[in-house]
Amino acid sequence: MSALRPLPHAMSARPDADEQSRLDFAVAFKHLLRGPLKSAIPRIFEERAKLDWAAKHGRAPETWREVGDALTDDLTYRWWSALSRAQQEYYVDVTSTVCERQLPDLIGRYKAIAGNARHGTLTLDPDVTIPPYQSGVDIHCVPGSYFLERTEDDVWAGARSDLGSFVFIMGRNGPLCDDKGQAGVAFLKERFPDFSPKTILDMGCTVGMSTLPYVDAYPDVEVHAIDLSAPSLRFAHARAESLGKAVHFRQANAEHTPYEDESFDLVVSHIMLHEVSATALDAILVECHRLLKPGGIMLHVEVPVRRKDPLDQFLWNWDATNNNEPFWSTLAEMDLRAPAVRAGFDAGSVFETDIPSLTTQGSVWLGYGARKAGDTQ
């Protein structure tokens, strides 16, 4: 198996040979879990678990919860699940310690780059508080989550996200891990060919992986990006500078941002919505509507959590119960049209569609959005 490597930039954590071996192991191990082990589950379900459940209940399991009930005692499912959690914790530990070892160096690089910023800006706001849907559990089982800050100019959480995302997705989102942004841009250009935004806001940008594709997507565009996490934003700022991309990063909560009404032509987010809450989702959509200019577009590129088949849905929801993604399975089932309409968007403009990945054939993202009424300026 060829080992994929991220495209290095000036802020990349640099694993030594042994650390890289551990990361390569984590990826190879995950391939085994996702391949031979996980792919055996549908057959086990059809030939065994489903029949056992039906014998007990007088009918076949219909919902993903019933499928789960039928599968959770199955030996292969249990071992796959246990090993998957072990793999997740293992890779998180390795990426965490790689960044911990290099933290002084990473902070030094951040200060050198940020002190010389020529493209974008960074605005931190110490008054931003972490909402309960982010502080209740450490998302993805990363101890300290996005918010661990233990020293001045701490960038640990950003560095770990940058390294971790690539390993987590096993390199399948491209060398800069920017497929979500690239796919979002490609979707917008195809669906709205005459739309050429001048101002863009990316919500929940973390280290800006998905933000950067928008910088080059449209002529004379001004790109802004917000996140709750100061360590991620410091890293994002230096990362964007080192890659020569102009982005204005700001620490802010997507539920209530500091920007004026009608500031943006396009508001996007990438795999952010599944990490909020039902209440916050409402607030975020209201905020998107407020921030958009008339005729502006909102696009949320999400993990394709909304599955048609109950077995598929149950397996996708593994992350909800086993990888600290508490809102994931709720988002998978909820009506997405209603909150957008409540936020002020015309029902006819709300869309929910598959967005094809540009880096992994056959793979899609969930595209959810709407267009604000009125003519583009």
Add this chain to the structure above:
Amino acid sequence: MSGISLTAPLPKASRGERPFALENADHERLLNMIVALMAEVSVLLDQQDTMRRLLVAKGVVGDEEIAHFQPDSEAAAERGAKRAAFIERVMRIVLADAERAGRDDMSYEDVLAMVSRRTPA
């Protein structure tokens, strides 16, 4: 850590109750240790591969020479002893169970009772 001072060590436990999929949570804890050990074996294999490639690239030995290396009798004996010791270390608990099964040990409770009983003079 040089250069900076941290207010706390890197945490090892993520917030959020940890689920266990196996019937016995202790088995799953052991499983996590095995995964970490498997990773270290994988690291060692990579290291070994690095050494071999460096030695070959620098002309110290040839690839063929390594592939067809035959230890002399002394080396073979040392290697065999190391191999057996390694297997015994990994299989220790099973070997100990087998050894114990062949003995007529007093039960621990009996020993406890024995040493606790004060026999009147």
